[in-house]
Amino acid sequence: MTEIEQVTVAGGGVLGSQIAYQCAFKGKNVTVYDIGDDAVTAAKKRIKELRAAYKRDMKATDEQFDAGLERISFATDLGEAVRNADLVIEAIPEKPSIKHGFYRSLAKAAPEKTIFASNSSTYVPSTFAEDTGRPDKFLNMHFANQIWRMNTAEIMGTDQTDPSVYDQIVSFARQIGMVPIQLHKEQPGYVLNTLLMPLMGAAGMLWAHDVADPYTIDKTWMIATGAPKGPFGFYDMVGLRTAYNILCQRQNDNPQARPLLDKLKAMIDQGKLGEETGQGFYHYPDPDYRDAEFLKS
The missing domain is CATH 3.40.50.720 (NAD(P)-binding Rossmann-like Domain)
Structure with a gap:
C-alpha cells in the first residue's frame, strides 16, 4: 500500500x-x-x-x-x-x-x-x-x-x-x-448532514414562517439541550451558501420551503454568508450566543 x-x-x-x-x-x-x-x-x-x-x-x-x-x-x-x-x-x-x-x-x-x-x-x-x-x-x-x-x-x-x-x-x-x-453504504448527507440538516431545516421554517426569530429559536435549543450553539449558529458555521444549496436539493419541490429559500438567498445576496464573512445570523468573531448573558435575556 x-x-x-x-x-x-x-x-x-x-x-x-x-x-x-x-x-x-x-x-x-x-x-x-x-x-x-x-x-x-x-x-x-x-x-x-x-x-x-x-x-x-x-x-x-x-x-x-x-x-x-x-x-x-x-x-x-x-x-x-x-x-x-x-x-x-x-x-x-x-x-x-x-x-x-x-x-x-x-x-x-x-x-x-x-x-x-x-x-x-x-x-x-x-x-x-x-x-x-x-x-x-x-x-x-x-x-x-x-x-x-x-x-x-x-x-x-x-x-x-x-x-x-x-x-x-x-x-x-x-x-x-x-x-x-x-459508512457501510452510500447515504446522501452522510451521517452528519443526515442528522444536522433536518434540525436546520426545521429551525429555518420556524423563522421563515414568522413563528419565532432566530435568537429565540437558538435559545430554546440551547437551554433545552445544553448545546453550545443553536441551529442558526450552525447555519453560520456551515456557511449560508452551502446550507442553501443543500436545502435546495432537499426542499426545492416543497412550496412550504420557498419562504426559507428566499430569505436565505436574500442574505447571501447581501454578503451575509456566516463566519466566512464575519456576519450571518450573528456577528463574528464574537457571536452573541457565546455571551454568558445570551440565555438569560
Missing part, C-alpha cells in the same frame, strides 16, 4: 483551504488547484488567516504554522497540479455539471496511481464514479467546517471502490488528525 504524501486539493474555497492547510500542517505536501489567479489569491488569504485559529485551538506556534505554509503550493493548471498526486481531494462547487466536467478532465490529467476523493456534502460517489475513469480508486471523504476542531472525515465508497483504497483513505484520515467515520 503506497503512502499518501502528495495531496492536491481542487478548490480553494472555505473548506478546500482548510483541508489543504490541515494536510500540510500534518506533514503532507499539498498543491491547491483553482481555476484562476483571483481564486488562488483568495485561497492564499484564507489559508494565512487560519493562523489565529491554529494557535488558539491547536496550540500551534508560529514556527509550526509557518512550516505548514511552506508545504503548500498553488496552481491554476490542472495537469501541473496533479502531476505527482497520490490523492486528489475535490472541494469544488456543489453543482453536478461542474463536477461531471471536472472529473472528466481530471481523469485525463492525473497519473494512474492517483486516488480521487470528493468532499461533496450532497452527492454520493456513484454520481460521478464513471466520470473518473477509475471507479475503483474513487470515493467520498467529507469534512466538517473548522476541520482542525470538528475533526471528522466521513468516508463513503461505492460497490466499485477497491476495499484496499478505502482502507488507505481511512489510514490517511488518521494521519491528518481526523477521526474516520466509516
Whole structure:
C-alpha cells in the first residue's frame, strides 16, 4: 500500500483551504488547484488567516504554522497540479455539471496511481464514479467546517471502490488528525448532514414562517439541550451558501420551503454568508450566543 504524501486539493474555497492547510500542517505536501489567479489569491488569504485559529485551538506556534505554509503550493493548471498526486481531494462547487466536467478532465490529467476523493456534502460517489475513469480508486471523504476542531472525515465508497483504497483513505484520515467515520453504504448527507440538516431545516421554517426569530429559536435549543450553539449558529458555521444549496436539493419541490429559500438567498445576496464573512445570523468573531448573558435575556 503506497503512502499518501502528495495531496492536491481542487478548490480553494472555505473548506478546500482548510483541508489543504490541515494536510500540510500534518506533514503532507499539498498543491491547491483553482481555476484562476483571483481564486488562488483568495485561497492564499484564507489559508494565512487560519493562523489565529491554529494557535488558539491547536496550540500551534508560529514556527509550526509557518512550516505548514511552506508545504503548500498553488496552481491554476490542472495537469501541473496533479502531476505527482497520490490523492486528489475535490472541494469544488456543489453543482453536478461542474463536477461531471471536472472529473472528466481530471481523469485525463492525473497519473494512474492517483486516488480521487470528493468532499461533496450532497452527492454520493456513484454520481460521478464513471466520470473518473477509475471507479475503483474513487470515493467520498467529507469534512466538517473548522476541520482542525470538528475533526471528522466521513468516508463513503461505492460497490466499485477497491476495499484496499478505502482502507488507505481511512489510514490517511488518521494521519491528518481526523477521526474516520466509516459508512457501510452510500447515504446522501452522510451521517452528519443526515442528522444536522433536518434540525436546520426545521429551525429555518420556524423563522421563515414568522413563528419565532432566530435568537429565540437558538435559545430554546440551547437551554433545552445544553448545546453550545443553536441551529442558526450552525447555519453560520456551515456557511449560508452551502446550507442553501443543500436545502435546495432537499426542499426545492416543497412550496412550504420557498419562504426559507428566499430569505436565505436574500442574505447571501447581501454578503451575509456566516463566519466566512464575519456576519450571518450573528456577528463574528464574537457571536452573541457565546455571551454568558445570551440565555438569560
